[in-house]
Amino acid sequence: MRVEVDRITSLLTAIYDGEAWHGPSTQEILTGITPEMAVFRPSPTVHNIAELAVHLTNWRIFVLEKLTDSVSFDIILNSEADWSVINELTDDKWQEILDNLQETQEELVETLGRISSHKLNDQVPGRRYNYYTLLHGMLHHEAYHSGQMAHLKKMLV
Template sequence: MTTPISEIMLETQRIKTLLEKEYNGAPWHGPTIREALQGISAEEAFHKYESIHSIAELVMHMTAWRQFAIKRLQGDMSFELSESNNWGKVGEQTETQWYYIQNQLESTQEKLCELLDDVEDQHLNDQVHNKGYDFYTLLHGIIQHDIYHIGQIILLKKHLLS
């Protein structure tokens, strides 16, 4: 028995589903981004170990890659990830700033998922301007990248709370 065409999920929708699951759903790999960040205070988020990024820096880095994907999907070929926007400065180390950093991640998550509703599957094969990879690789890379950083956040959180 074959699945009716109307029930086959497009690849862009499959990617969107994976993004949603690893952010705040039920991924197979373990905790979501939201679960990893739950209960982390500003003091913990901004705590800096020598030569290790803080939790706040990791969240900003994850946001930067979403911003890059959003800009490129919108056709902005001039936006590049530089050292300053890829690993930006956290600013004030307050609860308000920590809330803002988390909100930026959530906003870019929502925007990226919203954009994927309008991306045709064939666009996934298009090269990302000035990069050696296509949109399929970029979007799956963001998911894989997030999972890597979720692990780092959980380890930092465990260490901070021990």
């Protein structure tokens, strides 16, 4: 039975590049962002759009690793793997960031297509929560940080 996994996949698709109920999808927000816009920082303590996109990608990789039962893969909070510092970008580097985010989206949809809803009750290796919590957390994480990117974009447009 895959009903719940299919629901999660639908939500992931809507949040990333579909019709998200909360507002523009991540892809809608990122459309039209130039490298100069992506590194805009309204204050020294605020993450810019590029950093937020890399952060989303890194945590999507974490989810992918855990979905394949990796015990050893981890991200230490507030480390370089969690938050990269990006102060300047070339066109090519910005495109690479966008491509990496897109690739993790495709990998997540593909990986979710291979798991059953029964796995959602299993504990995530190395964590105190199950896959249901991990996947819903990823959805909330995406919506939260996409909202931050939307606010930064509004400051620029």
